[in-house]
Amino acid sequence: MMSLTFSVSSLHPLYKYKPISTTTLPPKPRFLSIKSSLDDETQKQTSWVSPDWLTSLTRSLSLGRNDDSGIPIASAKLEDVSDLLGGALFLPLFKWMNDYGPIYRLAAGPRNFVIVSDPAIAKHVLKNYGTKYAKGLVAEVSEFLFGSGFAIAEGSLWTARRRAVVPSLHRKYLSVIVERVFCKCAERLVEKLQADALNGNAVNMEEKFSQLTLDVIGLSVFNYNFDSLTTDSPVIDAVYTALKEAEARSTDLLPYWKIDALCKIIPRQIKAAKAVMVIRQTVEELIEKCKKIVEIEGEKINEEEYVNDNDPSILRFLLASREEVSSVQLRDDLLSMLVAGHETTGSVLTWTLYLLSKDSSTLMKAQEEVDRVLQGRPPTYDDIKDLKYLTRCINESLRLYPHPPVGCSAFPS
Incomplete structure (x- = not known):
């Protein structure tokens, strides 16, 4: 989750119609002061310990020792672990996209994930949802919240609920x-x-x-x-x-x-x-x-x-x-x-x-x-x-x- 904080002295020009309040606003400034957690250059703590061995182990468990798919496999470093385990998951995924390209694998214990960011691949997955692909993990981890709601529903139930709403x-x-x-x-x-x-x-x-x-x-x-x-x-x-x-x-x-x-x-x-x-x-x-x-x-x-x-x-x-x-x-x-x-x-x-x-x-x-x-x-x-x-x-x-x-x-x- 990104934290976004900035000076609002230049926000009001975005809303050009007359607000309910009659408070006189200052002249429109031409700048916007912004601070984002994405701009934080603070370095994470490092250690001599590296979980490369964990990557190798989970790679064997998830993919097998002879993986010939040709898809690169992300290698988790120590600084990635805190984000992977309950942290800002987006950050390591984004970093690995830059390192390995628009499609790569992530081996995590018995699970094997294929991470895609290429628009053409995403379009293919979304167009074939329900026939070749299922919501899988996202439905599994969200069921406690959404129940059988259409946010995670699949197949005929999803079709019926969408048709109703x-x-x-x-x-x-x-x-x-x-x-x-x-x-x-x-x-x-x-x-x-x-x-x-x-x-x-x-x-x-x-x-x-x-x-x-x-x-x-x-x-x-x-x-x-x-x-x-x-x-x-x-x-x-x-x-x-x-x-x-x-x-x-x-x-x-x-x-x-x-x-x-x-x-x-x-x-x-x-x-x-x-x-x-x-x-x-x-x-x-x-x-x-x-x-x-x-x-x-x-x-x-x-x-x-x-x-x-x-x-x-x-x-x-x-x-x-x-x-x-x-x-x-x-x-x-x-x-x-x-x-x-x-x-x-x-x-x-x-x-x-x-x-x-x-x-x-x-x-x-x-x-x-x-x-x-x-x-x-x-x-x-x-x-x-x-x-x-x-x-x-x-x-x-x-x-x-x-x-x-x-x-x-x-x-x-």
């Missing part, structure tokens, strides 16, 4: 949500940043974007305001705890978390279980509340692009569709949106702003496009097609720093 994301819904949710939440973030902008304070934007996207997901999916931009939300802490546990499980040499007895006594597992409980209880309460309202009003979808004017949320649409689905399945699907949706979107915003801050000319072009298209008014859904340069900036951010940075698919045996 996609109709809720129609054009009319998106238009309403952009106006009522996206713009309002963005304005609230601008308000929060104004005091820091006036004082030149540094702000952790990764944290702010995470709060922003949780508020957006809460309102657009559940019609519930977590208000995490202004209050401490236990849901954010729970989400990060659960996601960190999923990443840690992907690098555990032994899957001890599959043993229930151990999960009840190991602090890390106890903390993860409590986090999942917080998330599930929150989602279940929101579902039950909405279900009662739908039943009382006798609501039923009677048009293709249906939106309830008082509650345009995805949850309201799904309940009004009267689909025969268990409460647990609905909970897991919506939990997938809440957890995966807010965390991934927050990451995209963080990386995009990081890259823009590193290139003043690109930032200027993006600002000029926003000025020209919006003309000082809040954006609408129809404006997205005209924000072509900004869209390309976001796409480039996704290309350079896709999220999640680690995806695991498995070859069917």
Whole structure:
């Protein structure tokens, strides 16, 4: 996970429409002061001990002594071990990509991973998902959180759940949500940043974007305001705890978390279980509340692009569709949106702003496009097609720093 902190004295030009607050802002500065954990040159501690022997051993266990695939095998050094075992997994994978190229193998105990970063290879895997490839490890280590939700569902279950959810994301819904949710939440973030902008304070934007996207997901999916931009939300802490546990499980040499007895006594597992409980209880309460309202009003979808004017949320649409689905399945699907949706979107915003801050000319072009298209008014859904340069900036951010940075698919045996 990247930590991103910078002075917000130059953030407000990114938002050209008039914010709710009438506070007078200083003239637009032409710089952005930024500090990122990626720029930290601090050297890790070294030792005379090297785990090269471990690499050789696990290579034999995973690949066999006579591996003729021709794919290079990453060699873990001491400085990589802390990141591999519960640390920032992305960093050693990125380093090995530079060392070995866009495709290499990683032998870890009895497991054998093929790591790919080439766009053509990634496209091949994604196009053939469900026939030649499965979600494999990522589903295995995330099931404790997502259950049977479509974030990790496969085959016919994934197809059925996707078919049930996609109709809720129609054009009319998106238009309403952009106006009522996206713009309002963005304005609230601008308000929060104004005091820091006036004082030149540094702000952790990764944290702010995470709060922003949780508020957006809460309102657009559940019609519930977590208000995490202004209050401490236990849901954010729970989400990060659960996601960190999923990443840690992907690098555990032994899957001890599959043993229930151990999960009840190991602090890390106890903390993860409590986090999942917080998330599930929150989602279940929101579902039950909405279900009662739908039943009382006798609501039923009677048009293709249906939106309830008082509650345009995805949850309201799904309940009004009267689909025969268990409460647990609905909970897991919506939990997938809440957890995966807010965390991934927050990451995209963080990386995009990081890259823009590193290139003043690109930032200027993006600002000029926003000025020209919006003309000082809040954006609408129809404006997205005209924000072509900004869209390309976001796409480039996704290309350079896709999220999640680690995806695991498995070859069917």
